[in-house]
Amino acid sequence: SIAVGIVAILVSHNRSRAALHWTLLSVSLLNCLVSTACSVGLALAIALTIHSRGMHLVVGCNSSALPMDARMAIATNDCPFNTTRIYDTALALWFPSMVLAAVEAVLSGRCFLVALIYRGIGPCARSYNTEQV
Numbered sequence: 001s002i003a004v005g006i007v008a009i010l011v012s013h014n015r016s017r018a019a020l021h022w023t024l025l026s027v028s029l030l031n032c033l034v035s036t037a038c039s040v041g042l043a044l045a046i047a048l049t050i051h052s053r054g055m056h057l058v059v060g061c062n063s064s065a066l067p068m069d070a071r072m073a074i075a076t077n078d079c080p081f082n083t084t085r086i087y088d089t090a091l092a093l094w095f096p097s098m099v100l101a102a103v104e105a106v107l108s109g110r111c112f113l114v115a116l117i118y119r120g121i122g123p124c125a126r127s128y129n130t131e132q133v
Contacts, residue, residue: 001104004031008111011118018119025115028108035105042098046091054087 007024014020116122 001031001035001108004028004108004111008114011115015118021115021118024111025119028111028115032105032108032112035101035108039098039101039105042094042101046094046098049087049090049094054090 004024004027007020007027011017011020011024113122
């Protein structure tokens, strides 16, 4: 995302350089795909965690003392991590991360469209070029 922003700034200052247009086109498309995949993956992780009531989060624990709900505060020596509040903490971190990944995908998509317009590719390019003339 940072690379896309830097290339977009460079393109805005050097509109006549075709190499920068192609760089923006490829980097923004790649970032859009990666950000979309990240957002979908986080949405899937959130859905699975909510559906299993957090039991996938404590799957590494082999204790029979684990409750059926991962939100219950437990402390066992059989877990390699502290299981208290893991459900709420995971969801509290995953929701903003998913939203930010979706925003990254949208902004990268917009940079991709701008690169298409600069290269004269796509339906928007013709009207944009005639408008500029």
